[in-house]
Amino acid sequence: MVIGAADNEPVIGATVTVVGTKIATVTDIDGKFSLSVNESNPKVTISYIGMVAQTLKGTTNMKVLLKSDAQVLSDVVVTGLTKTDRRLFTGATDKVRRIESTFERSCRH
Numbered sequence: 001m002v003i004g005a006a007d008n009e010p011v012i013g014a015t016v017t018v019v020g021t022k023i024a025t026v027t028d029i030d031g032k033f034s035l036s037v038n039e040s041n042p043k044v045t046i047s048y049i050g051m052v053a054q055t056l057k058g059t060t061n062m063k064v065l066l067k068s069d070a071q072v073l074s075d076v077v078v079t080g081l082t083k084t085d086r087r088l089f090t091g092a093t094d095k096v097r098r099i100e101s102t103f104e105r106s107c108r109h
Contacts, residue, residue: 002031002046005065011048014066019043019055 002011010031017024018037027033035044035058047053051066 001062002027002033002048002064002066004051005067011051011066014046014048014051017045017047018058019045 002014002016003009004011010029011027012029012031014027014031014033015024016027016033016035018035019042021037021042023035023037025033025035037058042058043055044058045053045055046064046066048066050069052069054064054066056062056064
């Protein structure tokens with residue numbers, strides 16, 4: 001079971017991967033997961049966006065507390081629209097034109 005350390009709530013959709021293999025799964029709505037592996041107590045990595053990933057020795061009915069990674073959460077990029085002089089703009093851009101749909105044409109008649 002994977003639980004958030006800050007709120008003690010299940011972490012839904014955390015990735016659980018067996019180290020050194022392609023075996024992986026995600027946690028369910030209750031933070032629970034199940035893996036079928038041939039070796040006993042394999043190392044597993046548990047990760048979730050905005051939380052510190054952990055690599056632990058896998059056990060039956062293991063409980064993992066994931067801590068918030070404030071450093072990752074502080075790096076947020078917000079984009080928006082603004083009017084800029086072409087001579088001052090240094091990025092890449094593309095113009096998207098609206099294409100009239102068949103539905104719009106039929107509504108006018």
